[in-house]
Amino acid sequence: MSLSDAVLASLDPEQREVATALTGPVCVLAGAGTGKTRALTHRIAHGVHAGVYQPQQVLAVTFTARAAGEMRSRLRDLGVPGVQARTFHAAALRQLQYFWPQAVGGALPSIVEHKARLVAEAAGRLRLSVDRAAVRDLAAEVEWAKVGMLVPESYAAAARAAGRGTPGGLDAAVVARLLQAYEDVKTERGAIDFEDVLLLTAGILDERPDVADSVRRQYRHFVVDEYQDVSALQQRLLDLWLGERTDLCVVGDASQTIYSFAGASPRHLLDFPRRFPGARVVRLVRDYRSTPQVVALANGLLDRAPKAATRARVELVAQRPPGPPPSFTAYDDDVAEAAGVAAGVRRLLDAGVPAGEVAVLYRTNGQSEPLEQALTQAGIGYLLRGGERFFARQEVRQAVVLLRGAARGDDGSTPLGQLVRDVLASAGWSEEPPAATGAVRERWASLQALAHLADDLAAARPGARVPDLVAELDERAAAQHAPVVEGVTLASLHAAKGLEWDAVFLVGLAEGLVPISFAADDPEAVEEERRLLYVGVTRARQHLALSWTRARTPGGRATRTPSRFLDGLRPASAEDRPAARAARAAGGRSARKEALARTCRGCGAALATAAERKVGRCADCPPGYDEAVFDSLRQWRSATASEAKVPAYVVFTDATLVAIAESRPADTASLAGIAGVGPAKLERYGEAVLEVLHGRG
Incomplete structure (x- = not known):
């Protein structure tokens, strides 16, 4: 058997169809767990071993350095180590560094890793009052505008059409002025940002035919993974790499488009057959990851989406043996849910499931705190995924x-x-x-x-x-291949994209969280929230537990309702009787209205929870306090709670600790004015808190 035949031997019929489609435009619609990376790498290896490709002339583009590293590793194992597998930015930067001296002259400007300082300076020039959270949101808006190839003159109309709201509390016209000021600051500093790497590379390729010809001679065959997440700028660069050629293979799943807020769009994937008439379209439908029970739930979730939202959808077909049915649990409050999840994790660990094969996923990072406490109290190790590399x-x-x-x-x-x-x-x-x-x-x-x-x-x-x-x-x-510590994974649904575990707990599946409150009145945003939950469901191989709470805190009003996405999927209960459902819906609408009426003092986003409203800051905003001070307060609270043999929240909730850390009260009178510090707690803990804050004692 030849090497090229050996590469094909282990593929299923659809994967083999992908691997043998070596030329011409190819569009692969690959559902979750269907082996798309396997199909892609075997396609490249088959092409090389068959003599159709030269390894150095293949460019495989991914969206993360981790995915690029995995692809290179698999290709080495298949005997083709010379293939270039890079992110869009890495590939563009390499070309920009090489061609800048001859196309522009001199050294390539330095690359700004973080925009915050330049955005803050631009805001200062315009005499805009912005805090750190507003700067963060404005930096994200700069990125959104640039990946959409918008200039200050075209930004306002595009932002209004896209419903971008008021980033940093500023209207679209003011943000447009900020965009220009940001570019001016950057130019004066002799710097470029990460989006400029793509923009400048595209500009050189567009204006210098000799450079474009050189790149096109180097790369003749292109593969793009996660094509549903391509932005307008990335598509422009890909078009320039291709020129008039059509030797392109794209792979994606429109049902996993969850980054539209950052400029990603599935339209390039959906319109691929129209753009390339005669393109071969292959659907990978065999799900090798999840049990039939998990696959049925995932399919059912998309079955209930509007037809317009399921264009090019892949209906998964499970290949694994049957497993346990997904569980659905309603808890009284977040603390009870965290305790229930910890107990469920303990049962799995005792049954032999490795801790590294268990994940707890949630919509916002602010939901992790009670879960961290519950796992700690249960003696279960965990790790938080996401954040800084x-x-x-x-x-x-x-x-x-x-x-x-x-x-x-x-x-x-x-x-x-x-x-x-x-x-x-x-x-x-x-x-x-x-x-x-x-x-x-x-x-x-x-x-x-x-x-x-x-x-x-x-x-x-x-x-x-x-x-x-x-x-x-x-x-x-x-x-960027980080080692991991053995433990249960805690992660947001966005951070879980591309990963999988034997057991997954999906928590907080209530209206206002899934879908998130600020998406409730936008049908397109609601469908992206559905896709986000679909991503969460399809991370599970065998065990899947879904839960929600009736109230945020112990003793709080039971106004929460199960996520609309679970309607028709979870077993019926007394809560589903018409009268109860109507009462919950009315309460839920009232709660959402209240949440939308209150906004974060940092970023202007709606405050969806009581804890957020107490401190006036949303869970995802950068903290308005010294993190070392907050950590000292949490350590003191943990020790105090342990000594008293009570849960940590009984001493002070996280919301109260945040308020204390932000205001840094100098005396007991100031401390008494903070929500959550009543007379009894002031007497019991006041002096100790002040000692932690100011080092007295």
């Missing part, structure tokens, strides 16, 4: 510096794992995880991941020493 974290950078120093003095007398733990201990690592949650726990988890990586390296390469570990870390940092 692993190798960009301060504790990881510090640990790598310490390991570089230790590498010079490693004489081989101490086992690698122990030596690395000794080094990490000087960076604050301990054998036992801290009782605190939040940033303290995340710091420990980062260092614990490095300790586990040392163990893995020692097992895989006997005789490996600290210099080998440092080299491994450097390679992983370049590929």
Whole structure:
């Protein structure tokens, strides 16, 4: 059997159709868990082994460095190591660095990693009053405008048409002025941003036929993964790479489009057959990831979407043996839900499911706190996914510096794992995880991941020493391939995209959270929320638990209703009787109206929960306080609650701690004015809180 035939031998009929379609435009509609990466990599490998492709002339484009690294690894295993697999930005930056001297002259301007400082300066020039949260939102709006190839003159009309609202509390006309001021500041600084990398590369290719010809001679065959997430700017760059050619294979799933807020659009995927008449369209429908029970729920979720929203939908066909049915549970409040989830996780762990194969997913990052507490109280390790990249974290950078120093003095007398733990201990690592949650726990988890990586390296390469570990870390940092600590994963639904676990808990599935309150009156936004839940459901291989709460806090009003997306999917109960349903719906409308009437003082977004309304800031906003102070307060609360043998929220809720950390009261009179600090708590905890805040005692 030839190498090219061997590559095809393990594919199913639809995957084989993709792998053998080596030329011409090809559009692959690949449902969740259907093996799209397998089909893509085997297509490239088959083309190389059959002599149709030269490896160096293939460019496979992905959306994350992790996905690009995985694709390169699989291609190496298939015997084709020379293929270029990169993100759009990485591919464009490489071309821009190479062609800038001849197309523009001089050195490429420095790239600004974070826009916040330049956006703040631009706002200052316009005498706009903006805080840190507003700057964050305005930076995101700058990115949205640029990936949509909008200029200040065209922004306002496009933003109004897209329903962008008032980012940073500013109307579209003012934001348009800010866009121009931002570009002026950037030009004066001699800098470019990440979107400029794509814009400048596209500009050079468009204006310099000689450069475009050079790139097109280099790359003759293109593959684009996650094509439903392509922006207008990325599509423009892809068009320039292609020229008049049609040797393009795109892969995507319109039902997993969840990043439209960042400029992604499925229209390029949906319109591909119209743009390329005669294009071969292949549907990957065999789901190898999930049980029939999970697949049925995922299909049922999309069955209830409006027909216009399911264009090019893939109906999944389960290939795995049957498993347990998904469970649906209503809890009285968020604390009860967290305790129930922790108990469910414990049952799975006791049954032999590895902790790393369990995930708890939620709509907003602010929902993690009660889950963290419940898992901690149950003695279950966890890790938070999302946020700052692993190798960009301060504790990881510090640990790598310490390991570089230790590498010079490693004489081989101490086992690698122990030596690395000794080094990490000087960076604050301990054998036992801290009782605190939040940033303290995340710091420990980062260092614990490095300790586990040392163990893995020692097992895989006997005789490996600290210099080998440092080299491994450097390679992983370049590929953004972070090690992970063993534990249950806590993540938002957005952060879970592209991942999978044996068991998934989907929590907080109530109106106002799924769909999120600010999407309730926009049909297109509601359907994106449905797709987001679909992504969550399809992350589960075997065990799937869905839950919601009737109230936010213990003893609170039971005004929450189950998500509309669960209608017809969950078993009927007394709560579904017409009178009860009507009463809940009325209460839900009232609650949503109240939430929409209150906005975050940081970003202007609607405050969807009572805790957010207490502090006047939404859960996803950057904190308006010193994080070290907040962590000190949480550690004090944890110790106090442990000593009193009560849940941490009984001492103070997170909302109250946020308010304390933000206002930094100087005395008990000021502390008494904070919501959640009543006379009894003031007497019991007041002096202790002030000591934490101001170091007295």
